Amino acid sequence: MDDQDNLQAMRHSLAHIMATAVTTLWPEAKLGVGPVVENGFYYDIDLGEATISEEDFPKIEAEMKQVIAADLPFEKSEKSIDDAIAWAQAAKQPYKEELLNDLKRTGTTVAKDLDSAELGLPTDGASQVESVSFYKNGGFTDLCRGPHVTSTGKVGAFKLMRVAGAYWRGKEDNPQMQRLYGVAFATEEELQKHLGLLEEAKKRDHRKLGKEMDLFTISDLVGPGLPIFTPRGTILRNQLIRFSEELQEAGGYQAVWAPHMSRVDLYKTSGHFDKYPERFDVSSVESSDAFMMKPMNCPHVTQIYASRPRSYKDLPLRYMETTTMYRDEKSGELHGLSRVRALTQDDSHAFVRQDQIELEMQSIVSMVKQLYMTLEMELDVELSFRDDTDKYFGEPELWAEAERILEKVAKDEELNYKVEHGEAAFYGPKIDIFVSDALNRRWQCATIQLDFVQPERFGLEYTDADGSAKRPAMVHKAMLGSIERFLSVYIEHTAGRFPIWLSPEQVRIITVNQTEPVVVFADKIVTLAKELGVRTYVDNSSESVGKKIRNAEVAKVPYTLVIGDKEITSNQVIPRVRSDLVVIAAHPELPVEDFIKTVANESKSRVNKTSL
């Protein structure tokens, strides 16, 4: 057993020890599942009327420590499936009984959040389950495949972290259990290191940095999930949008524009209306028609396509639009900029012929790669395909073809991807690109979607070379995805230390004193910077130079110039460079004009390091 396996066994054993402690303290506790997760473990527990809160943790931890101190062996045993069911009934463990019954009937459990290691499933995954294994430590016995550590004393260091609600088997209409999360490591040092990392992650939380760096704000009066952007945040936003749009223009996309609301009928035709009830109705329109805010853009765009007859020679027809849409997310799902009710997408839709799909997908993927490479972010790619349920529209043959094309493109473009069945949109399969925030939570950003369904539902056509009417396919794409969500991840990714081209303020000019020649010289630099499109701010305040330097540092401004008599005499400056941008150790003295020009060039070429 290597260290990694051993750590897994420790964490899994701790889940059992926690369950032991909880059932000692609350004998009526009904147990769900208790698998290993990243950095630790959890156990789902139903206490009926009672609830566990974080205040109970010291008591549970004390109980767990007793079990650990007793160093009781984990003893494995086998039972036939029917004996196991009888055991669950006798032990009054209805959730275990349900799992065992499903196991007997189908050979599997379909629970989404269930780690198969938690079950007593035979390791070869045979469909016919004859027997299941149990592990016993002291007076506590649990259905479990294992493996475990040899005895309860060998579990390393742990800490209970929090309690959360979790629906039994991940289904909203099932009873909600309490999920107790713990973290665990082989040694106390590693545990402390992990807790330290969590503290570090807090410091780069985009909600905290967004406030500190004056990028955006969320007002109760405006409403939850409706972030508003300050001048600084808007510069950041617009720089990213401009980059996305420049890439798309180079790729043959034409900008279009559509209003932010429409008749409800638009979404009834597209199929979105019945699929997604989370919409914002516009109720007071003086008309018998119902209107709503747009939750997506594609239906609008189909109407641009449909506005005139199209020839096979017109395709591909590529439309792009950076625009805001509105989705009524449930209150508990809102999260800073990551999950909002008003989201802005760098959205695009290409209408293509069947024979153009693959090439189009390929060029989009390479565009996405270029964007993320420039931003120095890793691509974490998922191919979201359909499953066997009936929630998808369209012919199965078309789906199979679409999925084949997506996978081929992913292979050809050497994407490091995983296939996820059941994650497709109702109208087609997707290539989804995920990025991770400071706490390692994955968020979907870029998405590329192949769609045969909406052209069908809107009756879109083009005239082919032989004069026959043909149906185009539609390729949806968003590269940054939701700008808001992208920013949330990007702020955490960079800890607010943006590259020069994205920095809301690129050069901070600090005056040594407020005498007239100094102020005039600072103004001269600002005028020059403005002409070249460099974003500057002059700190003329009567603070000490040390304080002003510190303020510039805290604001994470890439370059700082201290201006005094020396600079006026020589017309040269010594730029102070933010530490993460430095590539050359020496900071040369530069003529003022050269310095500003260099910053302007760096900004234009979107470099991540400085050449100063």
Next chain:
RNA sequence: GCCACCUUAGCUCAGUUGGUUAGAGCAUCGGUUUUGUAAACCGAGGGUCGUCGGUUCGAAUCCGACAGGUGGCUCCA
């Protein structure tokens, strides 16, 4: 929406078992200082303790509802 928890000044936080005019640092404003590469000094303003209701002689403190938030669950076109 569901579960647990949180909400005191613009921000970060004190505030004893319910007991007089609720404190600090930073920020802001005013004054002094005119500063050379990570925090000058003095002073002032700023709070219906998230909101509403209840218990009590008395509530920031106890109870309830609501709102907002945090971590999960569910959902994510």
